[in-house]
Amino acid sequence: MGISKKTIRLYASAKAVITQYLYLPGSHRLNNVIKRIDKLGNSEVESGIEKVMRAFAGRHRNIEQTFLNHFSRIADQNKSSLEYFSLQKKILLGAFFTKEYSIEAAALFNPSIVPHPDQQGLKADEQRFIMSLRATGEGHISSIVFQTGIIDNMANITLDNSTGYFTPLKKRLDTSYNKLFISKRAATIPEFNRSILDNLPESFSAAEASHILNSIKPTEPSIIDSVMVFEKIMDNNYELESSSHVPLNEKVIFPISNAESMGMEDARFVKFHDGEQYCYYGTYTAYNGKHIQTHLIETTNFDVFKIRALYGAAVADKGMALFPEKVNGKYAMISRQGGEKINIMFSENLYFWKDFQILMEPRYPWEFLQVGNCGSPIKTTKGWLLLTHGVGAMRTYVISAILLDLHDPTRIVGRLDKPLIEADENEREGYVPNVVYTCGFMLHGNHLIIPYAVSDSATAFATIGLDEILRDMKL
Template sequence: MALAGLRAQRLTRGASARTAEHVERIAADTYAVEFPAGSTVQERVLMPRAPSESRGMEDVRLLRLSTLDGGTEHVGTYTAYNGREVRVHLLRTPDLRTYRSTPLSGPGSRDKGLALFPRPIGGRYVAISRADRESNAVTTSADLLHWEAPVRVQASQQPWEFVQLGNCGPPLETEEGWLVLTHGVGPMRTYAIGALLLDLDDPTVVVGRLEDPILSPTEDERSGYVPNVVYSCGAMLHGRTLVLPYGCSDTFTRIALVDLDALLSLLTGRAHPRAPSRPAP
């Protein structure tokens, strides 16, 4: 009834029809799913339900989030695709059994590849954004739903990333800063994985970035459904080792192990106390 009343005001409120359509679209794209209590995680498969994701739900970036009210929640962002356009949706679950999907809004959530930081910074939620389709930026939100204008923190510089940049999942907190795994697209649309280090208190400040990728497709990883691609939607820290699952040309998956201290040394430009020493020349 409220929307009908809004449409009835189209003569005095010129944008009323457009506003009503926008509200209806958000409602149609918002839904909840509850799996049986006795089901296993392997049985809980989310399939497209909303019009905006009718052709696919892709690249979920899931993490355990510390919320503003002091609690924790499993939250992820993913790309919804309807065959014509992409949108970013938010997936929330308190128990990995009940899920709620909601489309995001605001300039920071445009395009695809939004990745949340695991905790608020300065009283706001923070995310890595690629709203301009080309570079990595930082955006913030008060409610996880509306994302403010992004602040660019990384533009293409090296040949292996000159087509576009993006992220490879949620940032990881280290004592040196926020470690952001990035992907760069270069000649022949070859994807490689690099790294960026952002300040812990102000992630719009870049502490360091790699000039060369830490992972590029090897010869046996170059052929597949989408060739020349290595890509990840999230990594984890296990002690002082970075565990990096990655897809190879959209055909199979591998796991790379990276020495965290050596990586931090490269990013900061100074020797890390735990970094392995280089052999004498």
């Protein structure tokens, strides 16, 4: 097949840094630093700030405000008031409790791609896109970053320039929840004692609910366990502050909840249509160092994001990819429970999945170890086109494709009998060698646009005509 690999490469950069609060073990460490800063004279404070600003102000937006925000966290932790600190001392103290974190120090890979919500100002037959990527940094913690660009009528790809800044999006603290939201999710946990909800008003913020529930004197063990379940639900389902003032290529969705503390892995974004309305959904694997769980990102504009956990007996393993529209009135999802086969499942509720069924098993030697999806399927006149990955000898990953019936996607109506994309000699070496992998692809005219990871060390692009790939499908 006439797969065309582009020369564009996106590489991880150790210069992609964000600021984080620096935790020190033991309250005595914090108090000792406060005392040392307190003893400094004005000239020493000014000199210290000047040195820090000279070294770091050009690497981060509004870093002085970051220092003041971190000072506020210190003041909240410290028992004695620090209001007597001058503004300059507050800034300097905040700087001592700030660190840089390189989000791409280890890798930048596993992309997905969707049409940009803003298609204004383009030439004829051009399309603007948003690509998400998995950035992996110190401690092998994965976050989500974005890259925008334009595809022309010949499937040539141009990437937008980066500003050089990276801004982690903040959790919105005033998000309002209600009892129904909690009870629906707690219904999947048999041991949950619903009586704890009686103590809450009809709507509440996470902080308000925590204050009320922590004041309850438990009369039985189930109350303690149920409060923990409640707090986990609140932790897993949150919103991010509006980021309309931040360029999309600067935005970083960094782990916030405990469930994803060690990584937000392999986001698979899709533009989901429901009649004339649309929303972008991105399924990803939340990892806390021991356990995984599938979570969902929701946005209409990539400025306001909601994070939701998925629930139900079928929510297991990695790599879930949502269809771009309902099928026969239900949400449809490609999944991989068990880690070896491709499965499919349906649900009337986006957040709850009970059952799944096997869709495809390994058939060819290049996929004998396992198969999985490479992102959400796209709708064609011939059926749902789904890119797949297969793992063969020597843990070699390849990308292939299948075609599903439009009206009954549990039926495979076409399947490639050979890989679509394999690692060539220039792509074999990397953090994880002999791997090509993608978390999403999109259609541009008759061109299939496939961004893909190269041995977990870079991101490349490949294109192929839609007609050609459909023509090579075997029954």
